[in-house]
Amino acid sequence: MAPRVRFAPSPTGWLHVGGARTALFNWLYARRHGGAFVLRIEDTDAARNTEEATRAILSGLRWLGLDWDEGPEKGGDRGPYFQSARKEIYRRYVQCLLDENKAYQEKGVVRFRLPHKVVRVADRICGTVHIDLSAEPDLTVMRADGSFIFHLVNVVDDLEMGITHVIRGEDHLSNTPKHLALYEAFGATPPVFAHIPLILNKDGSKMSKRDAGASLGEYIAKGYAPDALRNYLCLLGWSPKDNRELMALDELIARFDLDHVHRSSARFDVEKLEWMNTRHMMDMPLARFLEIARPSLGEIASSDPFYADRVLAVVKDKVKHLSDLPEQTAYFFRDDFPLDPAAVEKVLRKPGAADRLAALRARYANTMDWTSTTLETDLKALAAEMGVKPAEFIHPCRVAISGRTVGPSLYPMLEVLGKARVLARFDRARAA
RNA sequence: GACCCCAUCGGCUAGUGGUUAGGCCACCACCCUUUCACGGUGGAUGCACGGGUUCGAAUCCCGUUGGGGUCGCCA
Numbered sequence: 412m413a414p415r416v417r418f419a420p421s422p423t424g425w426l427h428v429g430g431a432r433t434a435l436f437n438w439l440y441a442r443r444h445g446g447a448f449v450l451r452i453e454d455t456d457a458a459r460n461t462e463e464a465t466r467a468i469l470s471g472l473r474w475l476g477l478d479w480d481e482g483p484e485k486g487g488d489r490g491p492y493f494q495s496a497r498k499e500i501y502r503r504y505v506q507c508l509l510d511e512n513k514a515y516q517e518k519g520v521v522r523f524r525l526p527h528k529v530v531r532v533a534d535r536i537c538g539t540v541h542i543d544l545s546a547e548p549d550l551t552v553m554r555a556d557g558s559f560i561f562h563l564v565n566v567v568d569d570l571e572m573g574i575t576h577v578i579r580g581e582d583h584l585s586n587t588p589k590h591l592a593l594y595e596a597f598g599a600t601p602p603v604f605a606h607i608p609l610i611l612n613k614d615g616s617k618m619s620k621r622d623a624g625a626s627l628g629e630y631i632a633k634g635y636a637p638d639a640l641r642n643y644l645c646l647l648g649w650s651p652k653d654n655r656e657l658m659a660l661d662e663l664i665a666r667f668d669l670d671h672v673h674r675s676s677a678r679f680d681v682e683k684l685e686w687m688n689t690r691h692m693m694d695m696p697l698a699r700f701l702e703i704a705r706p707s708l709g710e711i712a713s714s715d716p717f718y719a720d721r722v723l724a725v726v727k728d729k730v731k732h733l734s735d736l737p738e739q740t741a742y743f744f745r746d747d748f749p750l751d752p753a754a755v756e757k758v759l760r761k762p763g764a765a766d767r768l769a770a771l772r773a774r775y776a777n778t779m780d781w782t783s784t785t786l787e788t789d790l791k792a793l794a795a796e797m798g799v800k801p802a803e804f805i806h807p808c809r810v811a812i813s814g815r816t817v818g819p820s821l822y823p824m825l826e827v828l829g830k831a832r833v834l835a836r837f838d839r840a841r842a843a
Numbered sequence: 844g845a846c847c848c849c850a851u852c853g854g855c856u857a858g859u860g861g862u863u864a865g866g867c868c869a870c871c872a873c874c875c876u877u878u879c880a881c882g883g884u885g886g887a888u889g890c891a892c893g894g895g896u897u898c899g900a901a902u903c904c905c906g907u908u909g910g911g912g913u914c915g916c917c918a
Contacts (some may be wrong), residue, residue: 416909419918420918421917421918422918423917423918453918455917455918456917456918459917459918502895517915518916520916532847537847537848537849538906540847540848541847542847542913543847544847545847546845546846546914547914548914551915551916552916553916558916560915560916560917560918561915561917561918562918564918565918580912581847581848581849581911581912582912582913583912583913583918584847584848584912584913585846585848585912585913586913592900606848608848608849608911609911609912611910611911613854615910615911616910616911617910617911617912626915630874634862643855646855646856646867647855648855650855650856650857652856652857652858653857653866654856654857654865654866655866656855656856656866656867656868657867658884669891673849674848674849674855675848675849675850675910676849676911676912677854677855677856678854678855679854679855679895680854680855680868680869681850682854682869683855683867683868683869683887684868685866685868686867687866687868688892689880689881690881693880693881718888728880728881729879729880729881731880790847790877799886800877801877802876802878803873804877805878806877806878806879808877809878810878815878815879816879817878817879817880817907818878818879819878819879820877820879821877822877
């Protein structure tokens with residue numbers, strides 16, 4: 412039987428990275444086993460839910476590349492997928508509990524009679540866990556105002572939606588006996604439970620909603636490639652066991668398995684994410700890079716999209732964050748870019764630099780075939796003629812055309828900028 | 844506090860009774876080099892502690908400590 416898994420966020424804010432990882436694990440499990448990934452919005456708490464949060468969650472999942480087979484804006488046979496639209500179903504189940512004396516009314520609320528015994532939880536990841544419910548008070552399932560409590564709706568929906576595997580955060584492990592009791596009361600077979608470890612801050616403290624780096628939105632804004640964050644998140648609590656780390660989506664799908672999910676919580680290490688991010692951007696095809704990088708350039712690129720794409724191609728392997736792009740490529744799009752004073756002092760004012768720059772300008776003025784290979788050949792020939800190392804030309808040239816000492820590989824940069832701009836910048840640098 | 848889960852370099856992890864305890868990030872040194880990166884080589888750093896079991900424990904058992912979670916008319 413094809414598995415059916417679900418991600419059931421509550422729309423009270425941005426998608427938490429922990430939640431994003433839970434969604435990812437569920438999604439990978441579904442894709443790996445040819446099952447269905449269901450998205451259900453748990454908006455039973457009308458006071459705290461916002462439509463904005465729902466939108467943020469949907470866009471966050473889409474950004475990560477996690478598409479759902481059933482859910483909001485998609486539909487499906489087991490809907491509706493918003494709990495706020497399923498009240499009739501919950502009412503029916505509660506009535507059933509009441510009819511069978513498995514629940515009772517007290518002060519207007521409905522309480523489910525918990526079995527006061529030790530419950531055995533067979534968890535796919537944590538193994539067998541025994542939890543004693545004998546001292547546990549009965550479970551409230553419906554409020555006096557007729558609204559329903561998480562435990563009830565969560566179980567009812569998983570039941571109604573035919574969920575076969577519940578992959579969720581370990582914070583729910585202690586709640587599981589209660590859920591199991593509910594399944595039993597409904598005469599239903601419970602799904603397989605798999606509780607995944609939680610994500611901690613770098614210092615080992617728990618990552619709560621308000622901590623820096625807790626919201627997926629921060630990573631989107633900062634300009635991480637979804638490919639990289641997905642890869643990183645996947646490795647937090649799961650390991651392919653053979654030291655493989657940089658993996659594209661298809662490999663992740665092919666290899667992900669619940670068997671290799673850890674029991675211990677993991678700390679979020681942004682530095683490793685940074686590394687993974689640059690590596691992913693270097694490794695990905697240019698077309699994919701352009702797709703994710705173009706939005707970061709925004710208005711800057713609008714006047715000449717073709718030129719902007721060529722610029723992006725040149726800086727692709729040097730980018731740390733997509734959000735750095737406007738600043739990092741500024742000199743490609745404007746001629747009045749600032750010249751770094753330290754670079755001017757160190758490189759342009761260096762004895763002989765001005766002469767070499769002038770010579771290079773004269774040489775490039777005659778370069779007809781303005782391509783990186785020819786530009787390289789010409790520069791090296793000139794250096795040989797003057798009896799100095801190419802570096803003596805390269806460094807002043809870089810500062811002259813970009814204003815900085817660091818940047819992309821020189822010749823492709825010259826090619827993209829074009830002859831007119833390059834010569835003009837040589838003149839400007841000489842005047843500086 | 845009670846109950847539950849967890850414990851290998853600074854971080855993420857491999858490791859399931861016998862290994863010089865491996866890999867990646869970060870760090871240090873060197874190499875490569877047109878800058879910065881990338882890449883390459885080498886280095887430093889680890890089995891939380893205490894008891895057992897065993898010829899032999901990172902690996903199995905118990906305890907301690909530490910971290911996390913759950914105990915709602917939040918989800």
